[in-house]
Amino acid sequence: MATYQLNVNGERREVTVDPSTPLLWVLREDLKMTGTKFGCGISACGACTVHVGGVATRSCIVPISHVGDRPVVTVEAMSADPVGRVVQNAWVEEDVVQCGYCQSGQIMAAVALLKHTPRPTEQNIEESMGGNLCRCGTYPRIRAAIKTAATQLTKGGA
Amino acid sequence: MPRIRAGLLVSIIAIAVAWIGSARFAGADASDNPASTAQGLAAWEKVYSVLTHPRCINCHTATNYPQQGDDRRRHVANVVRGPEGKGVPALNCAGCHQETNADSTGVPGGHNWHLAPLSMRWQDTNDRALSSAEVCRAVTDRSKNNNLDGPGLLKHHEEEPLVKWAWNPGRRPDGTTRTLPPLTHEQFVAATRRWVEAGTPCPTK
Numbered sequence: 001m002a003t004y005q006l007n008v009n010g011e012r013r014e015v016t017v018d019p020s021t022p023l024l025w026v027l028r029e030d031l032k033m034t035g036t037k038f039g040c041g042i043s044a045c046g047a048c049t050v051h052v053g054g055v056a057t058r059s060c061i062v063p064i065s066h067v068g069d070r071p072v073v074t075v076e077a078m079s080a081d082p083v084g085r086v087v088q089n090a091w092v093e094e095d096v097v098q099c100g101y102c103q104s105g106q107i108m109a110a111v112a113l114l115k116h117t118p119r120p121t122e123q124n125i126e127e128s129m130g131g132n133l134c135r136c137g138t139y140p141r142i143r144a145a146i147k148t149a150a151t152q153l154t155k156g157g158a
Numbered sequence: 159m160p161r162i163r164a165g166l167l168v169s170i171i172a173i174a175v176a177w178i179g180s181a182r183f184a185g186a187d188a189s190d191n192p193a194s195t196a197q198g199l200a201a202w203e204k205v206y207s208v209l210t211h212p213r214c215i216n217c218h219t220a221t222n223y224p225q226q227g228d229d230r231r232r233h234v235a236n237v238v239r240g241p242e243g244k245g246v247p248a249l250n251c252a253g254c255h256q257e258t259n260a261d262s263t264g265v266p267g268g269h270n271w272h273l274a275p276l277s278m279r280w281q282d283t284n285d286r287a288l289s290s291a292e293v294c295r296a297v298t299d300r301s302k303n304n305n306l307d308g309p310g311l312l313k314h315h316e317e318e319p320l321v322k323w324a325w326n327p328g329r330r331p332d333g334t335t336r337t338l339p340p341l342t343h344e345q346f347v348a349a350t351r352r353w354v355e356a357g358t359p360c361p362t363k
Contacts, residue, residue: 020262042331043254043265044234056248061263066256109248116247128248130236 004064008033009077019065023057024048026064027074035075035104039133046132049105049112050074056112075104083153084111090149098136106132110146118154120146198356202294204341204349205315209280209297210287211339213324217272220279224251228337230285243273264331268323277302294360308354315350 003016008031015030027033027050036059039047043058050059053070078084087110097103106129113120113128120128125146134142193201208214216225224233240246245253255271280293288296296302297311306314315321325343327336341349353359 022263042234046235049248049253055250055252057253061254061260061265062256063260063262066258066260066267112248113246124246127236127238127240127246130238131249 002065004067005069006064006067007069007071009073010071015064017064019063021064022060023050023052023062023064023067023072024059027059027072033074033076037101037104039102039105044131044133045102045105046109047102047105049108049132051108051112054115056109075108078107078111081111083115083149086152087111087114087145087149090145090152094141094145094148096138096141096145098138102132102134102136106134106142110142110149113146114150114153119150193352193356195356195359198353198359199361201349201352201356202359202361203290205346205353206290206293208324208339208341208346209293211324211337213327213336213339214321215280215287217320218274218278218280219285220276220281220283221285224273225285239273239276243275244271259326259328261329264329264333266323266328266336269319271320275304289361289363291361291363294358298358298360308358311358312347312350312354316347 001016002019003014004026006013006015006026008027013031015026017026017030024036024038027036028038036050037047038060039045041060043061046058048058048060049056051057051071051073052059052062052067073081078088084107087107091097091103091107096106109129109132113124117124117128125143129139129142129146209218212225212228212230216227216230219225221232222239223237224239225231226233235249237249237251238246240250245251251271251273254265256265256267257269258267259265260267278296279288280296281287287293300306303311322343324339327338329335339346
């Protein structure tokens, strides 16, 4: 076991865990932040996506010992994030969610895309979101919501 | 007396010259002797055997995506190359591949994980490794290889973290160790040095 000082959503959090524990389980089990979901556990589905040091990261395969002092941002912080808030509103506007299980990962990926590429092309969306799976098949609505959010963000809505 | 002293001095100098010469000869390695073209070509084939090993060629693809595993399958999660060979926003290489291997989860890692540029592709679009001559020509073409001359190529093979990663590739998700290239890193560097000393000769076909 080892003790780690983490910066999660702007707050200092201390955890004492095995160094090999994936970040996902530290968030869910130790910090009780259950917005981030376990999907496949092998970085193949994207349900566990969070931002680490500003990079969309698959938290299920990153041991806590590899996080270091990079800030961790989860879906719980999106309502207070200028881009995250617009994306969440677009998600509601386009009625994206069906079962909802993958959607926190989808939103975290979409926010990462829009922060880097405010006016994404179809190809940008296809490539950036292509690693986030949705078994309900909400892909058309996800795509529509990203375009809605992009329109609002480039109008100065952020 | 002066004649005896002069003779002694000559003897000492002769002994010293002989000792230095013998020491240099005894300590000489292959790098002290210019390599012939034939030796250089033989060394290149050793280098080529490493470059086309999955640990290396999986990220020297001709495709829009990296490969993984000894079977060189397409990388999971629909990962794509991206404009700089580092993936795309929301699906960057660094989103999974950290600074070091994550053996507990089976994800390899190294500093600045990325794909080699397409100019350094060592396979065709059907995933077949290019010939020794084709790879050699690409590696020595300074318009394709980030303007590296012979010493630059040697330094790249000797020091680049992602090159060195091939000999410390970590564990797979099932806990087994990833396979290593056919030479040790020391042998790889020695073969590269020999090839560079010979003037980086390439096979004609």
